[in-house]
Amino acid sequence: MPKTTPFTKVKSGYERTGIRFRCSLQNTILDVLRARPGWTEVTTEGGAWDIYWADVWWMREIFDRAYLEDQMRLNHFRNHFELTRKNLMVKNLKRLRRSLEREAGKAEAQKCDFFPSTYELPSEYHIFVDEFRRCPGTIWIMKPIAKSQGKGIFLFRKLKDITDWKRGVEYQPPIQSVGDGAPQQIETYVVQRYIENPYLIGGRKFDIRVYVLVTSYSPLKAWLYRAGFARFANTRYSLDSIDDNYVHLTNVAIQKTAPDYDPEKGCKWSTQQLRQYLTAKHGQTAVKALFQQMTNIFVLSLQSCQRVIINDKHCFELYGYDILIDSNLKPWLIEINASPSLTASSKEDYELKFGLLNDVLNVLDLENKLSGKEKRIGLFDLMWDNGPVVGAEGKLEETVVPYTSSTDSMLGCVNDRMDNLRHTYETANALKKVT
Numbered sequence: 001m002p003k004t005t006p007f008t009k010v011k012s013g014y015e016r017t018g019i020r021f022r023c024s025l026q027n028t029i030l031d032v033l034r035a036r037p038g039w040t041e042v043t044t045e046g047g048a049w050d051i052y053w054a055d056v057w058w059m060r061e062i063f064d065r066a067y068l069e070d071q072m073r074l075n076h077f078r079n080h081f082e083l084t085r086k087n088l089m090v091k092n093l094k095r096l097r098r099s100l101e102r103e104a105g106k107a108e109a110q111k112c113d114f115f116p117s118t119y120e121l122p123s124e125y126h127i128f129v130d131e132f133r134r135c136p137g138t139i140w141i142m143k144p145i146a147k148s149q150g151k152g153i154f155l156f157r158k159l160k161d162i163t164d165w166k167r168g169v170e171y172q173p174p175i176q177s178v179g180d181g182a183p184q185q186i187e188t189y190v191v192q193r194y195i196e197n198p199y200l201i202g203g204r205k206f207d208i209r210v211y212v213l214v215t216s217y218s219p220l221k222a223w224l225y226r227a228g229f230a231r232f233a234n235t236r237y238s239l240d241s242i243d244d245n246y247v248h249l250t251n252v253a254i255q256k257t258a259p260d261y262d263p264e265k266g267c268k269w270s271t272q273q274l275r276q277y278l279t280a281k282h283g284q285t286a287v288k289a290l291f292q293q294m295t296n297i298f299v300l301s302l303q304s305c306q307r308v309i310i311n312d313k314h315c316f317e318l319y320g321y322d323i324l325i326d327s328n329l330k331p332w333l334i335e336i337n338a339s340p341s342l343t344a345s346s347k348e349d350y351e352l353k354f355g356l357l358n359d360v361l362n363v364l365d366l367e368n369k370l371s372g373k374e375k376r377i378g379l380f381d382l383m384w385d386n387g388p389v390v391g392a393e394g395k396l397e398e399t400v401v402p403y404t405s406s407t408d409s410m411l412g413c414v415n416d417r418m419d420n421l422r423h424t425y426e427t428a429n430a431l432k433k434v435t
């Protein structure tokens with residue numbers, strides 16, 4: 001019998017019972033942990049636990065001096081920021097692209113061309129200025145590396161538009177930020193080529209949130225969740241108003257402050273609804289290729305930091321990928337979040353996040369119920385298991401996910417605000433043909 005207790009003998013062997021959990025967050029994850037049959041919450045500081053849904057502060061301050069018993073599981077890797085800090089993600093991706101080019105040639109390296117040209121500021125300011133001058137008329141987007149929810153982001157066309165920022169950096173002494181634990185200076189930004197031709201639905205820009213679970217970096221083992229959602233901007237897209245965040249930034253935190261935002265509708269579609277729409281407009285082959293390219297992004301980005309991340313058998317990570325599709329149906333990686341929002345914005349959102357987190361716990365299998373050979377657990381598909389998993393590619397677009405009520409209500413969300421009625425009518429008709 002395994003050493004750790006308590007275990008209960010069942011037909012198939014031994015199942016662990018009486019799992020003890022701790023949780024730093026007060027949102028859906030706490031509900032999910034509390035709903036697990038037989039699991040008990042540990043609230044006392046220093047109390048023994050089997051799984052801890054910790055915040056990044058705990059990882060930075062406590063992890064290094066914590067003694068972890070074999071069975072204990074934690075929801076972050078120690079240096080998770082290697083993939084989830086905007087500047088470090090790009091650094092790791094650029095390194096992977098260079099090494100692919102060296103070892104396998106240009107064509108192979110081109111597989112990494114899924115992130116827009118990006119430079120870290122102020123350290124790469126001069127390289128950026130060279131690139132800026134090479135591409136006159138291009139729009140760029142400035143993003144502070146340690147902030148989220150669209151805070152501090154702005155678009156610009158002229159170098160003089162960032163002189164205020166530049167002046168601030170020149171006169172500010174380097175300060176070590178607490179942030180998420182990676183060393184940094186407070187004013188570090190990334191400047192990135194703005195994707196000027198996003199795919200529009202109902203004249204609105206959107207991005208897609210996809211969940212990927214990593215249970216090991218060495219060897220790499222990653223699971224792709226079938227359900228996700230698209231987040232729409234509230235205002236019609238135009239390049240005339242590059243200062244308008246409601247047009248250009250699709251973060252819910254920004255959009256929900258729009259004067260005509262409707263919290264009931266929330267302007268989210270499930271990935272499944274998006275797939276139906278795209279299939280109606282472009283056909284199955286094109287949409288399949290799009291979702292396969294997205295799988296490629298997930299795998300290559302994880303591989304880019306595989307050697308850098310401190311692998312630890314106690315740790316797992318649930319990533320929230322933000323993907324933007326352009327008008328040529330090419331997916332772009334915008335960002336990867338280590339702490340994707342688990343706070344629900346509507347009933348459907350709650351159901352999605354509850355199911356997602358419950359499936360994360362099922363994959364982790366603290367109860368010792370699974371054989372370890374499963375390729376599908378709940379809505380998670382094993383995407384990479386020290387190599388590609390046969391049949392895993394493109395799963396994201398294949399499954400019907402019971403997320404929101406109907407295709408009609410999905411169209412309602414965006415169409416309510418559409419001015420172009422002819423386009424709406426054609427879209428609805430096309431959808432009827434495929435549903």
Ligand SMILES: Nc1ncnc2c1ncn2[C@@H]1O[C@H](COP(=O)(O)OP(=O)(O)OP(=O)(O)O)[C@@H](O)[C@H]1O
Nearest residue numbers: 147148149150151192193194195248249250251335
């Ligand atoms: N290169 C880009 N081209 C076009 N749009 C972009 C680009 N980068 C960011 N955006 C838009 O800005 C939004 C915010 O960007 P990003 O996700 O990088 O910032 P954030 O503040 O860290 O957001 P989050 O709250 O998701 O962490 C994106 O959702 C997207 O709509």
